[in-house]
Amino acid sequence: MNEISPRENTAAVLSRRPCSLDLSADAPQYDLIELMFFAYRDFVSDADHLLASLGFGRAHHRVLHFVSRRPGLTIAELLDILKITKQSLNRVLKELLDQRYVEACRGMRDRRQRHLFPSEQGRALAADIAAMQSKRFANVFAALSESARPQAIAFLLAMVNSNEQAKIAAMTGVVPTLTRRSIPDGIHQRESNSAKFHG
Amino acid sequence: MNEISPRENTAAVLSRRPCSLDLSADAPQYDLIELMFFAYRDFVSDADHLLASLGFGRAHHRVLHFVSRRPGLTIAELLDILKITKQSLNRVLKELLDQRYVEACRGMRDRRQRHLFPSEQGRALAADIAAMQSKRFANVFAALSESARPQAIAFLLAMVNSNEQAKIAAMTGVVPTLTRRSIPDGIHQRESNSAKFHG
DNA sequence: TGAAATATGTCAACATTACTGACGTAAAGG
DNA sequence: CCTTTACGTCAGTAATGTTGACATATTTCA
Numbered sequence A, B: 001m002n003e004i005s006p007r008e009n010t011a012a013v014l015s016r017r018p019c020s021l022d023l024s025a026d027a028p029q030y031d032l033i034e035l036m037f038f039a040y041r042d043f044v045s046d047a048d049h050l051l052a053s054l055g056f057g058r059a060h061h062r063v064l065h066f067v068s069r070r071p072g073l074t075i076a077e078l079l080d081i082l083k084i085t086k087q088s089l090n091r092v093l094k095e096l097l098d099q100r101y102v103e104a105c106r107g108m109r110d111r112r113q114r115h116l117f118p119s120e121q122g123r124a125l126a127a128d129i130a131a132m133q134s135k136r137f138a139n140v141f142a143a144l145s146e147s148a149r150p151q152a153i154a155f156l157l158a159m160v161n162s163n164e165q166a167k168i169a170a171m172t173g174v175v176p177t178l179t180r181r182s183i184p185d186g187i188h189q190r191e192s193n194s195a196k197f198h199g
Numbered sequence C: 001t002g003a004a005a006t007a008t009g010t011c012a013a014c015a016t017t018a019c020t021g022a023c024g025t026a027a028a029g030g
Numbered sequence D: 001c002c003t004t005t006a007c008g009t010c011a012g013t014a015a016t017g018t019t020g021a022c023a024t025a026t027t028t029c030a
Helices: A010-014 A031-046 A048-053 A058-069 A075-082 A086-098 A120-142 A148-159 A162-172 B010-014 B029-045 B047-054 B060-071 B073-080 B086-098 B121-143 B148-159 B162-170
Strands: A102-108 A115-120 B102-106 B115-120
Touching: A010 B060, A031 A086, A031 B029, A031 B060, A031 B121, A031 B148, A031 B162, A048 A058, A048 A120, A058 A075, A058 A086, A058 A102, A058 A115, A058 A120, A058 B029, A075 A086, A075 A115, A075 B010, A086 A102, A086 B060, A115 A120, A120 A148, A120 B029, A148 A162, A148 B029, A148 B121, A148 B148, A162 B029, A162 B121, B029 B121, B047 B060, B047 B121, B060 B073, B060 B086, B060 B115, B060 B121, B073 B086, B115 B121, B121 B148, B148 B162
Parallel strands: none
Antiparallel strands: A102 A115, B102 B115
């Protein structure tokens, strides 16, 4: 089923190497589309073995990372960063709390809020993983020119939906100096930020 | 439960803005780690609405994309690109075949192989999504300097595991000219390429 | 003060994408 | 002829996400 009579379609089969030589303004940028996929895939794979050995996944890592980076943040702030539902967050957060990688305490000003802090071992795990990923960046920039690092930061920040760039820049401590003008994003920029980030 | 006596930990709570001013060689590069997360999250979200309206997910998109870009590739080649199991591939591929977004035909030289081709509507859908993502890149580079595009390509390619860079460069049609030296990747580079890419 | 809004927790059901393990089939190749 | 290769498939499981509904405590506001 779903089978077509045997043909080789020689021209198509043999042209395995893609030819995206179109330089017109709105030509599809296949190279960048695919490089984003491969670069991110290898980037996130760095931490997987270490996390799996502790029974954690990437969702746990993301929570632990942002709790470690911004100690004292609240559930609502974390939800706004991760763009997932509170039910999804709660499942992984509960495990991190149970296993004492994260601690929580009620706010003094607003006792409804819970402020999240990394425990000692939580801080250590987050640091270990950050070191692994930082090593990849260090290798990358050692192989490129000196301006590559600020250029990469400017590129990645510009890739973020423009209505979030200021917030992200502040959060990451990045100074968006290289951006020259503001241009609207892709189609669905303002409709929602639901990432449906199954990974 | 999992609650600590109410304390505000004022210093920690108030220092919401992270300070990663450490410039030593192996300092954690929190800014880049987080920007990779946010940039990729927004990048992949571009296609979600269109795909969802057709009953497809990101896995379908990845298959359709590479089939469209390299018409005639075989199952084995596709598995090597996506780094997933044949069972995972088969589920989404079957749906794309059933709904006539992809066509398959037996190889003439080796009749065990199946060569995959996009149908007319498959090509159209792949082109639509590529156009959306390309628009994001066009906006990004319009806001940055002229050298930003080749720099971004060099950066993303350098982020790929080094034992795959040559293959990826060939596949995407990118010329890795800016790379100056080869340096080993993160810890798990050679052990496996299992991406466990739940997204 | 009392009602409404807010911050969070929780239960249930479900979808998507991935995995492992096992087994089957057809074709290629020594 | 026998083994390997390329692919298909069934069964079970795991991780991460969703929606919807409801509960509880606390703050805010009229």
